[in-house]
Each structure stands twice: as C-alpha cells, then as structure tokens.
Amino acid sequence: QLVESGGGVVKPGGSLRLSCAASGFTFSKAWMSWVRQAPGKGLEWVARIKSKGDGGKTDYAAPVKGRFTISRDDSTNTVYLQMNSLKSEDTAMYYCTTFTIFGVSDWFDPWGQGTLVTVSS
Amino acid sequence: DIQMTQSPSSLSASVGDRVTITCRASQSISSYLNWYQQKPGKAPKLLIYAASSLQSGVPSRFSGSKSGTDFTLTISSLQPEDFATYYCQQSYNTPYTFGQGTKLEIK
Numbered sequence: 327q328l329v330e331s332g333g334g335v336v337k338p339g340g341s342l343r344l345s346c347a348a349s350g351f352t353f354s355k356a357w358m359s360w361v362r363q364a365p366g367k368g369l370e371w372v373a374r375i376k377s378k379g380d381g382g383k384t385d386y387a388a389p390v391k392g393r394f395t396i397s398r399d400d401s402t403n404t405v406y407l408q409m410n411s412l413k414s415e416d417t418a419m420y421y422c423t424t425f426t427i428f429g430v431s432d433w434f435d436p437w438g439q440g441t442l443v444t445v446s447s
Numbered sequence: 448d449i450q451m452t453q454s455p456s457s458l459s460a461s462v463g464d465r466v467t468i469t470c471r472a473s474q475s476i477s478s479y480l481n482w483y484q485q486k487p488g489k490a491p492k493l494l495i496y497a498a499s500s501l502q503s504g505v506p507s508r509f510s511g512s513k514s515g516t517d518f519t520l521t522i523s524s525l526q527p528e529d530f531a532t533y534y535c536q537q538s539y540n541t542p543y544t545f546g547q548g549t550k551l552e553i554k
Contacts, residue, residue: 359543361491368534368545368546368547368548369483369485369491369534369536369545369548370545371541371542371543371544371545374541374543385541385542387542388448388542421490421491425538430497431478431479431496431497431500432479432496432538433481433493433496433497433536433538434481434483434491434493434536434538435493435496435502437490437491437492438490439489439490440490
C-alpha cells in the first residue's frame with residue numbers, strides 16, 4: 327500500500343515536499359517513482375529512484391530536472407519528492423508508484439491514491 | 448525520448464462489443480509495454496504487462512498483443528465496469544512515457 331501526503335496550494339516559485347509512505351512489501355528493495363496528471367490530461371512520469379542495493383540512482387523527466395529531487399528513507403519506508411521553483415504547469419495530481427521488476431518485465435504497480443498540488447498566485 | 452502514439456483518443460461502444468486500442472512506439476521497445484485502466488478520480492490500475500501478460504485479478508476478457516512496434520489492447524466483450532480511460536506505457540528506458548490515453552464511453 328502507498329499513501330501520499332504533502333500536497334496543497336503554493337505560489338509560483340514556491341516549494342513543496344511530497345511524501346509517500348509504503349507498507350506491505352520490502353520497501354528497501356523497491357524502485358520507486360512519481361507520476362503526475364494535470365487536470366483533465368494524461369499521465370506523465372516525473373522521477374524514479376532505484377533501491378540502494380541497485381545503486382540508488384535517480385532519474386528525472388526533462389520538465390522537472392534541476393527543480394525536483396526524489397529521495398528515500400528506507401528506515402521509515404518513505405519516498406519523497408522535493409519540488410522547488412514551482413510553476414503553474416506543475417499543477418497536477420501526483421501519484422507515488424512502485425516500479426516493479428520481474429525477470430525481464432517491469433511495470434508501475436501498485437499506485438497510491440494521489441496528492442493534489444496546485445500552483446497558483 | 449520514445450514517443451507512444453495511442454489511438455483512438457476516444458471510442459464509443461456498447462456492452463458486449465469487442466474493442467481494440469492501439470499503441471505505436473517510435474522505436475523498438477521489445478515487449479516493454481504495459482496497459483493501465485483509469486476511472487475518474489482514481490489511480491491507474493495495471494491491466495497488462497510485458498505486452499501480453501495479464502495482471503493477477505484482471506478479467507480474461509482483457510488481452511494484449513504485439514506486432515513489431517505496434518501494440519494492441521483488446522477487450523473481448525465490454526462490461527459496464529470497463530468504461531474508463533486506458534493508457535499504454537513503455538518501460539524500455541527513461542523517460543518512461545505514456546500514450547495520450549483512450550477514453551472508452553458508452554454508446
């Protein structure tokens with residue numbers, strides 16, 4: 327199970343930190359991602375962090391690179407998304423999801439319920 | 448970046464119909480293609496992974512196939528609970544990309 331928190335209304339240029347608490351699986355071995363969905367729009371992958379055992383590497387989508395930082399705390403089974411220099415186009419529902427790898431296949435599952443971020447003056 | 452072109456963007460169908468949704472990748476992605484269903488106000492739900500493998504608990508009326516860089520999601524006999532938006536997604540490399548979605552509506 328994944329439970330996101332930390333969303334809210336923030337002014338352009340502001341910052342916000344999203345959290346995602348995981349349970350029911352071995353979090354320390356999981357690769358975690360954030361995916362967002364602007365109102366009425368499609369899904370957009372935002373960021374991914376590998377497990378520490380797999381090197382802990384992070385990757386970002388171009389629109390957020392340099393502004394967003396994904397991190398993890400395996401002691402509390404939590405993944406974070408620090409969002410700085412927010413823009414109106416960052417307004418979206420943000421979903422936390424596990425990038426499940428099984429053999430040569432991989433996919434996003436499970437997903438949290440989402441947390442809404444609104445960037446507005 | 449790998450572009451995923453999904454068609455149609457919307458589709459009207461009736462209960463019991465067979466429907467097909469197509470997704471084309473801009474380059475070879477092997478079988479790194481997944482399908483999700485999303486209902487209004489809900490998180491996406493995984494239906495198909497690795498192009499044709501049915502996720503546990505998903506009804507067998509859903510199926511996926513691959514031909515080169517073209518991928519297809521088929522619903523063999525639409526049920527009322529299947530009216531939703533469907534997305535394809537490539538997991539071949541980052542940035543992971545989704546198709547623009549297909550909204551399946553009741554005729």
